[in-house]
Amino acid sequence: MAPALLRNDSYDLEPRKSPSSSRSKVTSIPKVSEIDFNAYETEERLIDDIISSLKVSGGCIIRSMYQQSTLHAMEQEIRPYINATGKATSTTLSNSWHGTQSRTSTSAPQLSTTVTFSISPGTPAQGLHRDDDIYHTQHPAAPSHHLGRDTMLCLFVAGKKCTPANGATRFVPGSHLWDYCVPPPTYPSSADTNGNEDGDHTLFAHAAMNPGDAFMMLGGTYHGAGSNTTRDEERLVYAAFATRGFLRQEENQYLANHLERIRELPIELQRFAGFGASKPYMGWVDMEEPVRLLNGDGVEMGEVEFW
Ligand SMILES: O=C(O)CCC(=O)C(=O)O
Ligand SMILES: [Fe+2]
Numbered sequence: 001m002a003p004a005l006l007r008n009d010s011y012d013l014e015p016r017k018s019p020s021s022s023r024s025k026v027t028s029i030p031k032v033s034e035i036d037f038n039a040y041e042t043e044e045r046l047i048d049d050i051i052s053s054l055k056v057s058g059g060c061i062i063r064s065m066y067q068q069s070t071l072h073a074m075e076q077e078i079r080p081y082i083n084a085t086g087k088a089t090s091t092t093l094s095n096s097w098h099g100t101q102s103r104t105s106t107s108a109p110q111l112s113t114t115v116t117f118s119i120s121p122g123t124p125a126q127g128l129h130r131d132d133d134i135y136h137t138q139h140p141a142a143p144s145h146h147l148g149r150d151t152m153l154c155l156f157v158a159g160k161k162c163t164p165a166n167g168a169t170r171f172v173p174g175s176h177l178w179d180y181c182v183p184p185p186t187y188p189s190s191a192d193t194n195g196n197e198d199g200d201h202t203l204f205a206h207a208a209m210n211p212g213d214a215f216m217m218l219g220g221t222y223h224g225a226g227s228n229t230t231r232d233e234e235r236l237v238y239a240a241f242a243t244r245g246f247l248r249q250e251e252n253q254y255l256a257n258h259l260e261r262i263r264e265l266p267i268e269l270q271r272f273a274g275f276g277a278s279k280p281y282m283g284w285v286d287m288e289e290p291v292r293l294l295n296g297d298g299v300e301m302g303e304v305e306f307w
Pocket of ligand 2: 129130131223224
């Protein structure tokens with residue numbers, strides 16, 4: 001029987017208690033980097049800077065990541081679905097032993113879900129939350145980021161301008177390192193007649209973006225949509241969420257997609273969509289990688305081993 005059944009039930013039934021000095025530990029708020037996509041000559045440097053920013057603050061704004069023509073094509077494709085919808089969707093390395101042999105397996109990240117947010121004027125703010133709660137992620141506080149902590153990476157691309165007034169995503173830089181028992185801070189909603197606010201605005205940043213800008217965030221960062229207080233501005237955001245290759249995808253990609261459309265993608269994107277295998281041994285069909293069955297023997301996809 002699967003070792004996963006040997007779980008500690010008392011842990012499942014009794015979540016850890018909130019540390020008593022929880023919020024008072026927040027002494028400084030890390031700065032959220034803003035990166036100019038077009039200032040980079042190599043993808044490697046860009047990726048390094050994004051990762052450094054995510055480790056420190058849990059978020060990163062990337063200016064001008066998408067061209068206007070791409071955004072135009074995306075909106076053309078999605079708009080009929082928005083109109084039809086009622087109001088209200090890193091690579092892991094590990095080592096294991098087999099007898100005297102030590103094996104290192106690599107699991108590439110995969111798509112978890114894609115969602116388009118079309119937020120109308122008057123929509124109230126969303127409660128602050130962590131997106132990685134779908135994976136039952138629970139961590140104690142950490143002084144700095146370490147590899148292996150995350151189960152989710154979130155990408156938000158502005159289809160239209162996102163401002164604090166129309167509800168740009170609010171987030172709490174540094175909260176990806178907080179103890180998961182600590183509740184989110186209160187977003188300051190109003191100042192009373194004495195000027196006292198009911199929350200600390202210095203804890204918050206906003207993903208204010210022009211069309212084509214992107215906001216990346218670790219799934220453990222507290223965040224939520226702000227309220228759209230405008231009279232006539234739709235906040236349009238395209239979001240994609242990735243998770244580890246060995247976790248379940250939030251949206252069932254095998255039924256959500258037509259296989260003919262998946263086959264039209266480059267093999268690496270087919271794998272990312274969930275039709276690859278995660279080493280060791282996750283997701284095979286007839287001891288083959290799903291992309292092999294999808295594309296037939298004629299398509300080159302390299303040697304596949306399952307560990
Ligand atoms: O609309 C946004 O800015 C964020 C939405 C969000 O965080 C969610 O639905 O999980
Ligand atoms: Fe969220």
